[in-house]
Each structure stands twice: as structure tokens, then as C-alpha cells.
Amino acid sequence: MIRRKLRVLFAAFEAVPFMKTGGLGDVGGSLPQALKAAGCECRVMIPKFMTIPEEYKSKMTHVTDFYVSLGWRNVYCGIEKLVYKDVTYYFVDNEYYFNRERPYGYFDDGERVAFFSKAITESLQYLPDFKCDVLHCNDWHTALAPVFLREFYQGIPLYENVKTVLSVHNLKFQGQMSDYVLGDVLGLYGIPAAASQLRCDERSINFMKGGLLYSDVLSTVSRTYAEEIKTPFFGERLDFIFRDRQSVLHGIMNGIDTKLWDPATDPAIPEHFSAEDRDNKKKCKALLQEELGLEVAPDLPLIVMIGRLTEQKGMDLVQRVLGELLEHPLEICVLGTGDRQYEEMLWYHASQYPGRLAACVRFDESLSHRMYAGADMLLMPSLFEPCGLSQMIAMRYGTLPVVRETGGLKDSVTPYNKYTGEGTGFSFANYNAHEMMFTILDAVELYRDHRDVWEGLMDNAMAADFSWDRAAREYLDMYEGTHPEVTPYFKKKD
Numbered sequence: 195m196i197r198r199k200l201r202v203l204f205a206a207f208e209a210v211p212f213m214k215t216g217g218l219g220d221v222g223g224s225l226p227q228a229l230k231a232a233g234c235e236c237r238v239m240i241p242k243f244m245t246i247p248e249e250y251k252s253k254m255t256h257v258t259d260f261y262v263s264l265g266w267r268n269v270y271c272g273i274e275k276l277v278y279k280d281v282t283y284y285f286v287d288n289e290y291y292f293n294r295e296r297p298y299g300y301f302d303d304g305e306r307v308a309f310f311s312k313a314i315t316e317s318l319q320y321l322p323d324f325k326c327d328v329l330h331c332n333d334w335h336t337a338l339a340p341v342f343l344r345e346f347y348q349g350i351p352l353y354e355n356v357k358t359v360l361s362v363h364n365l366k367f368q369g370q371m372s373d374y375v376l377g378d379v380l381g382l383y384g385i386p387a388a389a390s391q392l393r394c395d396e397r398s399i400n401f402m403k404g405g406l407l408y409s410d411v412l413s414t415v416s417r418t419y420a421e422e423i424k425t426p427f428f429g430e431r432l433d434f435i436f437r438d439r440q441s442v443l444h445g446i447m448n449g450i451d452t453k454l455w456d457p458a459t460d461p462a463i464p465e466h467f468s469a470e471d472r473d474n475k476k477k478c479k480a481l482l483q484e485e486l487g488l489e490v491a492p493d494l495p496l497i498v499m500i501g502r503l504t505e506q507k508g509m510d511l512v513q514r515v516l517g518e519l520l521e522h523p524l525e526i527c528v529l530g531t532g533d534r535q536y537e538e539m540l541w542y543h544a545s546q547y548p549g550r551l552a553a554c555v556r557f558d559e560s561l562s563h564r565m566y567a568g569a570d571m572l573l574m575p576s577l578f579e580p581c582g583l584s585q586m587i588a589m590r591y592g593t594l595p596v597v598r599e600t601g602g603l604k605d606s607v608t609p610y611n612k613y614t615g616e617g618t619g620f621s622f623a624n625y626n627a628h629e630m631m632f633t634i635l636d637a638v639e640l641y642r643d644h645r646d647v648w649e650g651l652m653d654n655a656m657a658a659d660f661s662w663d664r665a666a667r668e669y670l671d672m673y674e675g676t677h678p679e680v681t682p683y684f685k686k687k688d
Contacts, residue, residue, distance in 0.1 A: 199235045200670075200677055202328045205314045207307075207335035209238055209283070212246045213297060217448070217583060218332060218363050224451055225669070226281050228662035232670055237324060239317070241310055242274055242285035244293045250276060254285060258320045262312050264305070265381045271313045273320065284321070286313045304371040307401065308379050311338035319352050328673050330359045334369035337405025338380070344408050345388050357676035360409040362402075364580060365423060365430045369401030370394065394431070406435045410676055413444040413669075415581035416602035420445030428578055444672050447605055448581045449662035455566075455587045462563035467592075469656035475567065475592055482568030486552035488525045495641045496525045497596070497634065498569040500562050500584055503532025503540075503555075508575030508598065513539050514627035520547045524638050527552040527569070529561060566591040570641060575622075575630045579603045585619070589655035594648075595619040596634055606660065610640070610651060618655040 208214055210223030222238060229236040242254075254274040261268045272287035286292070291306045300306065314336065318326050331339050340358035347353040376392060376399050377383030391407045394400040406412060414420050420443055422428035424436045436443055453459075457475070458468045464481050465474035476492060483490045503509050513536065520526065520543065528540055528551075540553035554561065566572070572588035574597045581602035585595040589607075597603040599621045610617035622633040641648050 199233060200327050200673055201325060202229065202234055202236045202330055202673065203314075203318070203324070203326045204229075204236055204238045204330045204332075205336045205339060206238070206240055206332040207297060207310070209240050211278075212240060212250060212283070212285075213243050215297060216364075217581070220451070220583065221332070221363065221448060224449065224662045225665065227279055228449070228666035229669060230281055232663070232666045234666075234670060234673070235324075237282040237284065239284040239286065239314055241292045241297070242272075242287040243297055244289075245295065245297075246285075250278070257284070257322070258317075259287075260316065260320055262309060262316050263381065264309055264312055265377065265379045269309060271309075271316065273317055282324075284317070286310055286317070288313075304369065304375050304401075305379050307335050307369060308338055308375070311336055312342050314339045315342045315347060315353075318356065319350070325352065326356050327677050328357050328359060330361065331405060331409070332361045333363050334367055334402040334405070336360075337369065337401045339405075340408040340410075341380075341382070341388060341392070341404045345382065345385055357411070358409045359411045359413060359672070359676075360405045362406075362412070362414040362423070362580075365402070365414075365428075365432065368403065368430065368432070370398050371401070373397050373399055375399060400432075403432060403435065406432065406439070411442050411444065411672060412436070412439060413446055413672060415445070416447045416605045417445035418604045419578075419580045419601040422578070422601060444668075445605075446665055446668045446672065447602055448583065449665040450583055450586045450590070450660050452590070452661045455590050457567055457591045460563055460567065462560045463567040464564070465567075467567075469592070469653065472592055472652065478564065478568040479570070480568075482527075482564050483525070485564070486527050486554070487549065488527070488552055489549045491525075493642065494523055494525050495570040495638050496527065496568065497571045497573055498526070498565045498593075499528045499530070499573045500565055501530050501574075503528070503530050503536040505533070506577050506579075507532075508577060508625075508630070509533070509536045511575045511625070511627040511630050512536075512573075515631045516543050516551075517546070519631055519634065520550055522635060522638065523642070524634075525550055525552075527554065527565060529554040529556070529558060529565060531555055531557060566593055569593045571596055571620075571634075571637060573634070574598070574603060575625075576600060576603060577625060582606070586658075586660040589618055589658050590660070592652040592656050594637070594651055594655055596630075596637055597621050598625065598630070599623045606658075608654070610637075615647060615650055616654070617651055618658055619651070 206222040208219035259272040274285040382388040392404040467474035544553040579601040607619040609621040
């Protein structure tokens with residue numbers, strides 16, 4: 195018996211290279227390609243934002259158009275199509291909702307997101323050459339699609355076979371709206387089951403909550419985070435759902451674009467190197483030190499932080515011990531923007547420790563590449579981190595991460611074991627400033643006094659597999675549970 199490929203529609207608000215504001219955009223751009231390479235027929239649906247580069251808009255072709263019922267409204271919806279890197283992308287077109295300068299941050303975001311979710315479900319019957327088996331939704335922007343599908347489309351043969359997956363990338367953003375939206379926009383006020391599952395209190399509803407309760411399968415972006423969100427501290431008041439539905443909850447760690455992040459070919463770094471020949475990493479370090487105004491000293495370990503300057507990223511820990519840390523023989527560079535108090539703190543310490551601390555309070559993609567390539571260590575002391583990408587990228591460049599054991603940081607970084615020599619970095623367990631500092635100083639000592647051990651850790655880090663191919667295989671295993679009669683066609687065997 196010949197079995198066909200599983201057909202997956204991946205729905206998200208962001209996908210590189212069309213739209214990106216954070217990690218979701220990277221997932222939307224990379225995972226579907228990896229899924230298709232693994233043998234799955236995966237297509238992507240995102241809004242047709244005004245800010246999508248013209249080079250892509252000009253190549254889109256019109257597929258179909260129809261009207262979407264949204265509460266009392268009947269709203270135009272067009273579907274445009276573009277094949278990019280062998281993956282078919284569909285773009286939901288409605289200029290009233292999406293012809294804006296940015297994707298988020300408007301008073302009617304609830305209505306815009308609801309329209310997109312309804313357009314996803316409605317469009318399934320209008321895609322001429324694609325019949326969906328699995329609708330894979332991502333974060334609160336698409337969480338209503340499983341709700342709409344079950345409440346408005348059951349009984350239609352096309353939809354009976356569609357299974358739904360909801361992936362949680364950032365649980366802090368849930369789409370909480372006034373209870374008025376339930377009837378006026380969603381048209382669900384008269385359906386008691388839907389109303390009760392969407393409500394988070396008497397006055398408001400929660401899009402994410404609805405998606406978590408209605409989807410067939412749930413996933414998040416690391417195994418540890420999948421366990422953490424079952425607890426009140428990490429669960430953002432939805433922990434009870436993850437505990438109740440733990441049998442269908444999967445933790446699958448994201449990957450990185452290993453072609454983009456490759457020290458052997460990266461056009462943004464001054465010298466190329468590889469795991470087999472790392473001599474040029476020393477040149478990258480020296481050039482980076484010079485560029486940043488730091489002392490050009492190969493024996494001083496260079497520690498970098500790259501990302502948002504917020505409490506979630508552990509900046510309050512850094513603030514508490516930064517002055518004390520800089521009294522030791524090391525250099526630090528921080529790149530990013532965020533809360534004003536942390537920006538000012540970095541500027542102050544940079545003035546007090548010239549040549550030892552570089553505060554690059556800005557967004558600079560090219561500089562981030564040079565920092566990954568030239569640094570010895572990457573510091574990520576996050577309060578929580580669903581997945582994290584910086585630690586994976588750093589290891590790819592032989593830069594050893596120092597992380598707190600939470601979420602994807604715990605899953606991706608193997609702490610150094612002085613008895614066996616195993617490890618890909620360093621970690622500490624408690625959210626404590628001095629525990630972080632002592633872990634850094636232990637790493638500094640190892641760098642200074644045991645170079646052979648350090649080189650071995652670099653070997654381990656650069657050999658770690660953080661490709662999307664690994665993640666795609668795990669997603670295919672998850673999809674298999676929804677359609678066991680289909681997936682043996684393409685499921686890879688070890």
C-alpha cells in the first residue's frame with residue numbers, strides 16, 4: 195500500500211524573510227523548509243503585511259478571494275501565493291487589517307488577529323491543490339483557529355480530518371481582550387462551551403487559553419520549558435491547562451539556520467574558521483577588541499551578552515555584581531537595547547572601566563556576528579527562557595555559553611564536568627547574582643589555567659547539532675500521533 199505525504203499548513207504572524215520581530219519569525223522561515231526536506235508537504239500562511247519587501251510582493255500570484263464572517267461583519271479576504279526556497283507561502287490579504295507600518299501594537303489587534311485566524315480556517319476549502327491534514331498554529335495570533343474550526347466547520351467533510359497543533363513560543367503574550375469581543379468579533383457569545391473556555395474572568399477572554407483547550411496537540415520550544423509551564427511561576431496563570439493536558443504536550447527545541455550561522459562562511463566576520471582549524475578565531479577576537487575599544491589582550495577572556503536588556507534576560511543579576519566582576523582579569527561587551535535603567539547602568543560602568551567594558555546600546559546585526567565569532571564566552575543568565583537561540587549560535591562559533599539552568603538553556607547547554615571533561619559550557623541553578631558571578635569566575639580560571647581543557651569544550655560545543663533537521667524529525671514524530679495512517683510514508687527511521 196502506497197501512502198501519501200502528510201500535508202501540514204503552518205500558520206504564523208511572522209516568517210523570515212517576509213516579516214520578523216523576534217524568534218517566531220525565524221521558526222516560520224526555517225522549520226517549514228526543514229519539514230519539507232524531511233518528506234512532509236508543509237505550506238505556510240501569514241498575513242500580507244504592508245512592510246513585506248516589494249521584491250517578494252511583486253512575485254506573488256493571486257489564488258482566490260472570499261468573504262470571512264467575523265461577528266456581524268463580512269470581511270474581504272484575498273489569498274496570494276509565492277514559492278520561496280521550494281516552500282509554498284500563502285499571504286492573507288486585507289488592507290484594512292494589514293496595510294500598516296508594523297505588525298502589532300494597535301488598538302484593534304484583537305480584531306486583526308481574529309480575522310487572520312478565521313481566514314486561515316475559511317481558506318482551507320479554497321486552496322485548489324492542497325488539502326490540509328494538520329493545521330499547525332503558533333502563539334496567540336493563531337490560537338483562535340482551532341476554536342473556529344471546531345465550532346463553525348464541523349460537519350463539513352473537508353474539515354473532519356484536520357487535526358490541530360498549537361505551539362507556544364512566548365506564554366507571556368496571550369491575547370487578553372474584553373468580554374465584548376466574544377460576541378461582537380468572534381461570534382461565539384451564543385456558544386456556551388466556547389464562551390466558558392475562552393473566558394479568563396467575568397470581564398475578559400483569552401485567545402491563548404481557547405487555543406490551548408481546543409487544539410488536539412500542544413507543543414512548546416524546549417523539554418524543560420514544557421515542564422516549567424506546568425508550575426504557577428512559569429505558567430502565567432495557565433499552568434492548570436498544561437497539567438491537565440500533559441499527555442498531549444510536547445517540548446521540541448528550536449533549531450538555528452546553520453548556513454547563516456557558520457564561522458566557515460559567515461560574510462559578516464573578518465576571518466573565517468572551523469572546528470577543525472580555529473586559528474582565525476584568535477584574529478576575530480583581536481579585531482573585535484580593537485573595534486570595541488577594549489584592551490587587545492589574548493589572555494583576557496572576552497565575555498559578551500547579546501539581546502534585550504530586561505529583567506527576563508537576567509540584567510538585574512548583572513547589575514548587582516558587574517562592578518565586582520570587572521575587578522577580575524576579564525573583558526565584557528554588551529550589545530542590545532531595553533529598559534532604561536540597564537542602559538544607564540552599562541554606560542556608567544563603561545565610563546568607570548574603560549578598556550574593560552564596552553556598552554553597545556543599539557541594534558546591530560552585523561556586530562552580533564562579530565561578537566559571536568570573537569568572544570570566548572556568552573553570558574545568558576535568564577530568569578526564564580522558553581528556548582533561546584543565542585546560546586546555540588555561540589556554540590556554533592566556539593564561544594562557550596554561561597547560562598542559568600532554565601528552559602531551553604538547560605536543554606541545550608551541557609555544563610562542564612571537571613572529572614570527565616564533558617560539557618559544552620557552564621551553568622548555575624539558582625537565580626542569584628553571586629552564584630552567577632562565581633560560575634563566570636570558575637570559567638575564567640579554566641580559560642586562563644587549563645587551555646587544553648578549554649579547547650576540548652570548544653570541540654564539544656562546535657560539534658553539537660542544533661540544526662532544524664533535528665527539530666523537524668521531532669515535529670514529524672509529533673504529527674504522527676495525529677495521522678498514524680499517513681506518516682509512515684515519510685517518517686525517518688534511525
